Amino acid sequence: MRADARKNRDHLLAVAGTAITEQGVDVSLRDIARRADVGLATLLRHFPTREALLDALLRTSFDELTAHAAELETSSSPEDALVSWLRNCVAWTTEYRGVTILMAAAIEDTQSALHASCVTLRAAGARLLTRAQADGAARTDIDGTDLFALVAALAWLGDQPSLAPRADHLFDVVASAILTSAGSSDAAGEPPSGL
Structure with a gap:
């Protein structure tokens, strides 16, 4: 070029x-x-297309989140790695309002410009989940698709002005539900005032 x-x-x-x-x-x-x-x-x-623009715009972030997952696999406990990656992924998806809807659709649409990036990102999270499950740190009745859906749900919460103040607390609730022990420093938190 x-x-x-x-x-x-x-x-x-x-x-x-x-x-x-x-x-x-x-x-x-x-x-x-x-x-x-x-x-x-x-x-x-x-x-x-809009998706081609989004793929070019988001590619670096997808690649960074995927690389971060690989780093966490070797540098953190399985439990902490999973929660850290999940937190980073949710934070990133809330940066671009509405991107999770496109990502969820792109997973199923092999013709989507976002498909390969989304599949790779989901696989990175699934590896962290599988590692935590093998270590007994995460429940075994969820898979990478479920984890990807939880990222989308948590990002949606952050996009809602009336719910955004509760997003961190709800992240902790969801993370605690994924983990088999609530001992992770990232997974436990105090509920926001006014609950």
Whole structure:
């Protein structure tokens, strides 16, 4: 890719990231193009679909979360690794409002531009879950698909203004339900005031 084309593409991704953070994944592509001071055709030349734009925007984060899971497999106890990864994954998904809906759909749609990234991310979490289950630290009646669904549910809570103040507490409740012991420092927490 030519240097000027790369610069335009990077600029579009930066503008799209800001727009999606502010308005969610349903932000108009026309609005992104307008904010980037380019025509819609230019945006579509670089990213022919919304999913292609999202895949390019989110790829680095997907890769970082997957790499983080691999690091945790060797650097932390199975229980702490699972909870740490789950917490990081939920925090990331709340950064881009509405992305979990697209991720859940992309898992089932092999034609989706997000499919490979989502499958890889789910597999990374599943490995941490399996490791915790083998160690007796996590319940055995859930799998990677369930864990991915819990990420989506917890991220949805963070997206709801009336529930966002309770999101950390509810994360701790869910983490405690996944674990067979409530001894993890990440899994136990005080309920928010007003409960």
